[in-house]
Amino acid sequence: MKEVRTRFAPSPTGYLHLGGLRTALYTYLYARRNGGKFILRIEDTDQEREVPGAVDMIYQSMHLAGLTYDEGPDVGGEYGPYIQSQRRDLYKEYAWKLVELGAAYPCFCTRERLDEARKAAEAKGETFKYDKHCLHIPLDEAKKRIAAGEPFVIRQNIPTEGKCGFDDVLFGHIEVDCATLDDNVLLKADGLPTYNFANVVDDHLMGITHVMRGTEYLSSSPKYDLLYDAFGWEKPVYVHLPVVMKDQTRKLSKRYGDPSFEDLLHQGYLRDAIINFIALLGWSPRNDREFFTLEELEQIFDLEGLNKSPAIFDVNKLRWMNGEYVRKLPFEEYYRLALPWFEKAGVGHVDTRRLAELMQGRTEVFGDIPDMVRFLAEMPEFDNELYTHKKMKTDAEVAKKALTFIKPVLEGIGEWTEANIHDVVMAAVAESGMKNGQVLWPLRIAISGLASTPGGAFEIAYLLGKDETLKRLNASMAKL
Numbered sequence: 293m294k295e296v297r298t299r300f301a302p303s304p305t306g307y308l309h310l311g312g313l314r315t316a317l318y319t320y321l322y323a324r325r326n327g328g329k330f331i332l333r334i335e336d337t338d339q340e341r342e343v344p345g346a347v348d349m350i351y352q353s354m355h356l357a358g359l360t361y362d363e364g365p366d367v368g369g370e371y372g373p374y375i376q377s378q379r380r381d382l383y384k385e386y387a388w389k390l391v392e393l394g395a396a397y398p399c400f401c402t403r404e405r406l407d408e409a410r411k412a413a414e415a416k417g418e419t420f421k422y423d424k425h426c427l428h429i430p431l432d433e434a435k436k437r438i439a440a441g442e443p444f445v446i447r448q449n450i451p452t453e454g455k456c457g458f459d460d461v462l463f464g465h466i467e468v469d470c471a472t473l474d475d476n477v478l479l480k481a482d483g484l485p486t487y488n489f490a491n492v493v494d495d496h497l498m499g500i501t502h503v504m505r506g507t508e509y510l511s512s513s514p515k516y517d518l519l520y521d522a523f524g525w526e527k528p529v530y531v532h533l534p535v536v537m538k539d540q541t542r543k544l545s546k547r548y549g550d551p552s553f554e555d556l557l558h559q560g561y562l563r564d565a566i567i568n569f570i571a572l573l574g575w576s577p578r579n580d581r582e583f584f585t586l587e588e589l590e591q592i593f594d595l596e597g598l599n600k601s602p603a604i605f606d607v608n609k610l611r612w613m614n615g616e617y618v619r620k621l622p623f624e625e626y627y628r629l630a631l632p633w634f635e636k637a638g639v640g641h642v643d644t645r646r647l648a649e650l651m652q653g654r655t656e657v658f659g660d661i662p663d664m665v666r667f668l669a670e671m672p673e674f675d676n677e678l679y680t681h682k683k684m685k686t687d688a689e690v691a692k693k694a695l696t697f698i699k700p701v702l703e704g705i706g707e708w709t710e711a712n713i714h715d716v717v718m719a720a721v722a723e724s725g726m727k728n729g730q731v732l733w734p735l736r737i738a739i740s741g742l743a744s745t746p747g748g749a750f751e752i753a754y755l756l757g758k759d760e761t762l763k764r765l766n767a768s769m770a771k772l
């Protein structure tokens with residue numbers, strides 16, 4: 293059996309979007325599962341679309357995602373270079389080989405001629421197709437024109453009749469009339485290849501056995517197989533992965549502000565949760581299991597579990613899953629990750645370890661933390677209506693009485709520990725004949741201004757400290 297070799301081949305056009313991350317993940321997993329090699333190739337032949345710094349961002353994203361590649365621009369390998377713009381000469385050589393084989397031809401048509409032909413086609417309601425105008429120029433004449441410096445491209449010579457097809461693992465055998473295909477440019481006037489050509493040359497030269505990419509390449513794949521056939525090369529196994537949708541109506545897309553992988557990390561999602569979630573966007577283990585580490589996925593990922601209908605990116609499901617991962621974190625790890633968010637909310641001065649204990653079970657995404665704890669730094673505005681709680685039998689009137697009663701009790705506490713606050717307050721309430729809730733609910737509202745908080749009255753009073761607790765209490769009583 294031949295060694296499995298897969299590649300992830302992003303174009304450096306910005307952050308890794310989630311559809312891209314999924315392709316990278318499946319490609320990686322398939323190689324690992326089969327004891328093969330995973331290759332990173334940078335497809336930068338469309339230099340107009342290139343975003344400066346994007347190549348480094350790709351390395352970084354792959355690193356953050358934990359998708360280690362065996363060969364790639366920054367790690368080397370036998371089949372390099374792994375950046376397409378550094379493989380110029382190879383494409384040129386192979387493009388001319390195709391010309392010799394009759395499967396491609398130089399074309400000198402000017403932009404004006406092509407624009408006119410395109411307009412004419414559009415006016416007739418047809419899709420523009422190159423008319424093979426330059427196919428009939430004898431090769432030696434073409435070579436003379438090139439030698440004289442005339443600009444040219446090399447186009448694929450697609451058969452005008454018969455069927456062109458290819459096989460895909462998910463979509464089966466796909467066939468189209470060759471006549472519907474266009475003689476696409478393989479080598480541009482700047483000497484760089486188009487994707488249509490470079491992907492075939494590189495996949496072959498790099499020994500890629502399984503090509504996994506988005507379904508947007510399904511319609512061009514018959515053309516790629518024509519190229520493999522013309523060269524007499526063995527074709528890879530194709531797996532076209534269905535798009536990742538935002539909802540029923542549209543694709544997940546950065547243009548609409550959908551998050552990239554890095555955005556999710558910045559928002560406080562955990563790498564492992566994102567990977568777990570993404571793995572299940574279009575693949576299933578065919579049982580009910582939902583939680584997988586990357587290492588576990590490496591053991592079980594298979595093509596049989598792939599789904600060919602589009603996957604929907606349900607951010608609520610990701611939130612839920614992330615929450616499950618957060619709860620399972622060892623406390624020290626949770627604390628390390630939560631601390632910067634506490635600081636961001638301006639509550640770095642409280643007992644953050646205690647706060648973290650109260651918060652771990654309530655955190656779904658780390659980015660939610662500031663909004664949940666900010667009240668410890670700054671007393672929110674609140675309405676006295678908040679004192680009304682049917683079950684606790686409290687309202688503003690009860691609150692007034694309870695707070696007046698509890699204030700001197702709190703003032704009398706010497707050592708401001710959570711245990712002390714608890715014991716002293718509970719003892720006083722028991723003696724007073726009031727119900728616990730009728731004191732504790734108003735107290736918590738009076739010092740937090742919120743209906744829902746991490747921890748109850750004792751924890752919050754403790755975190756605020758004695759001075760701040762009494763200050764808030766006074767202010768709230770004045771409002772009653």
Ligand code: GLU
Nearest residue numbers: 301302303335491504505
């Ligand atoms: N460079 C292509 C892209 O970013 C990759 C397609 C492929 O994997 O062949 O969409």
